[in-house]
Amino acid sequence: MNLDIPFIGVALQAMVKVIPLTILMTILPIIFGLLIAIVISFIQIRHIKFMEPLSHFYTSFFRSTPAILHIMLIYLGLPALIKLVADLMYISVDPNKIPVVVFVIMALSLTAGAYLIEIIRSGIISVDHGQIEAAYSTGMTHKEVFQRILLPQAIDIAFPNFTNLLIGFLHTTSIASIIAVPEITGTANIVAADNYSFLEAFIAAGIIYWILSLIIEYIQSIAEKRRSVYKEEF
Amino acid sequence: MDKYFDVTLILDFLPKLIKYLPTTLYILTLSLIIGFVIGLLIALTKIYKVPILNQLSTIYISFFRGTPIIIQLFIVFYGIPAITMLMGIDTSNIPPLYAAIVTYALGSGASIAEIIRGAVNSVGKDQSDAAYSIALTKRQTFVRVIFPQAMYQALPNFGNTIIGFLKDTSLAFTIGVMDMSGRGETLISSSNHSLEVYVSLAIIYYLTAILLEKLFSKVSQLTRKGDSLTTVYDLKI
């Protein structure tokens, strides 16, 4: 096999430079997604009319369609929408000046929100019903029970799902390479095209993603150990 | 260059795209079947702690769950010719379809291995204790007692995973596969109306996923034990 191993090294060097951008594209959507998910949880728990069915559609749509479509729809659709609104308000806005990354992050935030809702929901359902009853029986209000008994344990249960999501989104950023965002995969494409060493470039990219994923898993296992004090089943 | 969003184009695109839905489903189904076999074998090496294979499996699973699909597609697409070249076979012209199926089969194998392993573990020692006590062999115990129960419990998981794989296939076009997304790309080049194409694709993927979901929920209703929503405001208090 004519594998150009030194080139893998060259490729790695080029890609390491864009790791920060990739991490940013992973974390920002999840943060925004959390905000979205919290708002939607609120809407669904309180059964707010009109918004609740919409929120179910949102969750269903963004979880049933591929992320690439989310990115494309926002990337292509939002500038047109912005232009439309700006024209109506006689403001001159050039959506082309907005960097592509921004649209990617917006799209992925919507994606993240939908997945995070499910994670939050399944965490909440899994909390031992008996403890909630006990909390109510001591005279706590809904808010107190939720904040002090339900939520902490729900977060704990949901934590592994959350780190899986984090890793998943790290991988999802690679889709942005299709619209020329210079993150890891995009850089791999550039480096490979220059040298026709496609296999080596993508092996290098694979190594980087793999290591980053392993790091996230490692952090999770440490966090698990810390919390396992009270999780041991007797 | 006027680029109005033309809703009527969607009606035009939908049938053209749906023509390639079978290709997408073909990729999905074939890779799942192969993936299931791979996943089962890998799960077995881990469950029965087969030396060497056990560790190799761990690395295999870690790689396929630690790298993005696009990267996997490219590595397999460029890697297969490189490997077969060693054996003197020139496969640089293989249709991308096969590279895609290989990639998805390997990837789904990793996920399925984990699902099977988790399900088997959750069946519990009691069952195997009982089986051994009536003199069933290890193999009989696995095939007749453990595996059926594990599959029964894992059904809901499988459903979700399959829909996940459907979404993964949407990236196959990056190595030139002419599935539904691939057709979408050619439509974009020929019509210059990319947004409408993506909207049409979104509609088709969404409806397909919903259909699959309904299918799985019918199946998993046999196993569902009755969820009770325990959010604070749903408690009847």
Place this chain on the structure above:
Amino acid sequence: MFQAKNIVKSFNGIEVLKGVDLSVKTGEVIAILGPSGSGKTTLLRSLNLLEKPEQGEIIVGNKLINVNKTNQQDILELRKRTSMVFQHYNLFKHKTILQNVTEALIVVQKKTKKEAVKIAISELEKVGLGDKLDQYPSQLSGGQQQRAGIARALAINPEIILFDEPTASLDPELVGEVLEVMLKIANQGVTMVVVTHEMEFAKHVADKVVFMDQGKVIEEGTPHEIFNYPKQERTKKFLQKVSPDYIFKLKEQRQLQHTL
């Protein structure tokens, strides 16, 4: 003084409580007995409105609550004056034993942390867990967890404590330590309503025994009256089944058959 009047409750169209009355004097210990499905647990859980009956009134002290006209305020007040001990302990798993007991004191009674800790330590010592304050529930045995649950219920200083089959989940050798604690607090004059299968407890500790079957109170009276001179057929049948003599009689019958 605690009273429940005419409690009616259905689940899925099935009437589980068909108009039940219960009255408890201050300092009284009441044992509720009955077969499964008699509604005794549902009745208990209606007393602090964990189950919301369709009809009925609850009177705690001087406050009357009509279950059809309750608001959040009423419910909270009822729960501030009552507390419950659960079959599966239901301790807050993410908090230490000490924190489990101080939780309601700080959050509901708005006590300062210092006060709350002082009260909690005292209650936990009373149930014999003074050396386990910083342990988590998962680190304790069933009996210890239940005693912690009792301490949690006591610390609130309620007017009445409701016990939902407190020893039903415990290994036999752990039942004793929990019953001991319950006897101790009964002697201190705590008002208790206990749904239980422990006949000896009902016989020797309760002031009043209530026998329920199929959603109704069949008979009530002192333990002496109920266990020795039951008036109703159903009561008699039930007592037969749960008495140790019953198994003995079965054994005798078998031996008779063998000799024939």
